[in-house]
Each structure stands twice: as structure tokens, then as C-alpha cells.
Amino acid sequence: MTVWKYNGALDRLQLSEGCEVEVAGHRLWHFDLESGPVPFEPPRFMFVDPPYSAGLARGYRTKAGVDGDSGRAVDFDLLLDRIMRAAGGAPVVMEGSVQPGAEDLMRAAFERAGYKVLGRVDITYGGKTGRAILVFGHLMPDGVKWPEIMRACLGQDDEVVPEIIMTALLAQGYLNGGDVVADPCTGRGLTPVTADRLGLKFVGTELSHGRLAVAVEKLAEQTGQPVTLQ
Ligand SMILES: C[S@@+](CC[C@H](N)C(=O)[O-])C[C@H]1O[C@@H](n2cnc3c(N)ncnc32)[C@H](O)[C@@H]1O
Numbered sequence: 001m002t003v004w005k006y007n008g009a010l011d012r013l014q015l016s017e018g019c020e021v022e023v024a025g026h027r028l029w030h031f032d033l034e035s036g037p038v039p040f041e042p043p044r045f046m047f048v049d050p051p052y053s054a055g056l057a058r059g060y061r062t063k064a065g066v067d068g069d070s071g072r073a074v075d076f077d078l079l080l081d082r083i084m085r086a087a088g089g090a091p092v093v094m095e096g097s098v099q100p101g102a103e104d105l106m107r108a109a110f111e112r113a114g115y116k117v118l119g120r121v122d123i124t125y126g127g128k129t130g131r132a133i134l135v136f137g138h139l140m141p142d143g144v145k146w147p148e149i150m151r152a153c154l155g156q157d158d159e160v161v162p163e164i165i166m167t168a169l170l171a172q173g174y175l176n177g178g179d180v181v182a183d184p185c186t187g188r189g190l191t192p193v194t195a196d197r198l199g200l201k202f203v204g205t206e207l208s209h210g211r212l213a214v215a216v217e218k219l220a221e222q223t224g225q226p227v228t229l230q
Helices: 052-057 076-087 102-112 146-153 161-171 190-197 209-223
Strands: 002-004 020-023 026-030 045-048 092-097 116-125 128-138 180-183 201-206 227-229
Touching (some): 026 209, 045 076, 045 161, 076 102, 092 161, 102 116, 128 146, 161 190, 180 190
Parallel strands (some): 026 201, 180 201
Antiparallel strands (some): 002 227, 092 128, 116 128
16 A cells, blocks of 8 residues: 655656555546446445547447547447446436437436436536536436426536535435545546535546546645555
């Protein structure tokens, strides 16, 4: 086990292949969702922004699309199925692109997992309208006022929607302090940083070492806690 302490990015965090990282009770893994089931238990809630949009932009429908970030081939259906399996029945809000076919992929993945699609809203992305949406999915009725949450997200920027949703879930009593929120496509860490600020715990996976390191460094800076690496 290695312990790393954030010091203003002078000493960059080095992550090994397949590492598990813990900081302030949040747990993150360097992990490829296409390789198998995630290393964490089902959360109370999942927010996820999967990487399919770039592939769709190049005209791919499902298999062998190309992720614009990593440049590698992506089996979008498999990826989305792994994400839904990781949710394990918890409500999921999935961010996606408005490019043709993207919403169909999301809806189909929800339905394959037995989820009901509750609705969708347009949000902005990088300040631009018409580029991103949120799709809400649920397995069983739970008393959450989803229409209220969807209205609160409408037209908001993707940088703030996780906060809007989690704040509402806390206010409605579905989430309580210390509950676990997951994001299997952690990226540079918007979901974990938001979860931490709201007193929630985070579990998540990410394929890119560089992005995972950014997410972990942000969490270390925000919490002031050391990072343990396995
Ligand atoms: C749209 S980004 C997520 C952005 C994130 N919400 C943030 O705050 O940066 C999608 C992420 O999924 C990751 N990803 C792509 N394929 C993956 C895979 N097979 N397993 C795990 N993560 C993957 C990408 O590296 C990328 O960081």
C-alpha cells in the first residue's frame, strides 16, 4: 500500500494498472468496464456520462464504435450493459449526446436491464444547447419525485446537473449523508467531487490513468486527506 498526499500538483499522482484508490472513504478503481463486472457493490444512486457520443458522431451505431477520448474501439451495447449491471437496481441518471442514435442506445440499455425510462430532459454542454441530454431510469417505484428533479435539470449545464440531482435526492430523503453514489465512467471526477461536497460517499471506475489521477487529486485537494493506493 502506498500513501500519497496532495501538494499542489508538484508531486503528480502515479497510478498503476488496475489499482484501487481510497481517499476520505471514497473508492476509485482503474478499470475497464468491458473487461468484466465492476469491483464495487451496487450503490444507492448512479450518475454516469458514458463515452459513446464520439463514436456515434462518426456514424457507428453499436459495435466497434471509436471512443473519441481514448481512440480505441468500443462495444457500446456491452459498455452500457455493464454500467446498468453495476447499478444493480439503483436509480440511474445517464448523460448523453443528442446525436442520432445515442438516446436509442441509452433507452435500449435501460430496458434490457429491466429499467423503466422515466423521462429525458435537454441540458447544455459547455454552455451550448442542443448537445446533451439526461435520461432517467428506475427499476422500482421509490417515492422520489422524479418529474420535479427533471424540471430542475432542464436547460442546466452538464457541470451542475449531478449537484442538482443529488441535492434534490437528499432533500426528498431518498439519499442520506454517507450513502454511496457510483459513477462507472468517473473521468476527471465531477461526480465524486460533487458527492463529497454533499456528504455522500463515492465508488467509481475509470479506464484512463490520466483522468483517474485528475479525479483523485481533486478529491485529495478538496478533502485534505491522503490517498491510499493498492
Ligand atoms: C464523457 S467522459 C465522463 C466525464 C466525467 N463525468 C468527468 O467528470 O470528467 C466518459 C469517460 O468514460 C471513460 N471510459 C471509456 N471507456 C471506458 C471503459 N471501458 N471503462 C471505464 N471507463 C471508460 C473515458 O475514459 C471517459 O473518462
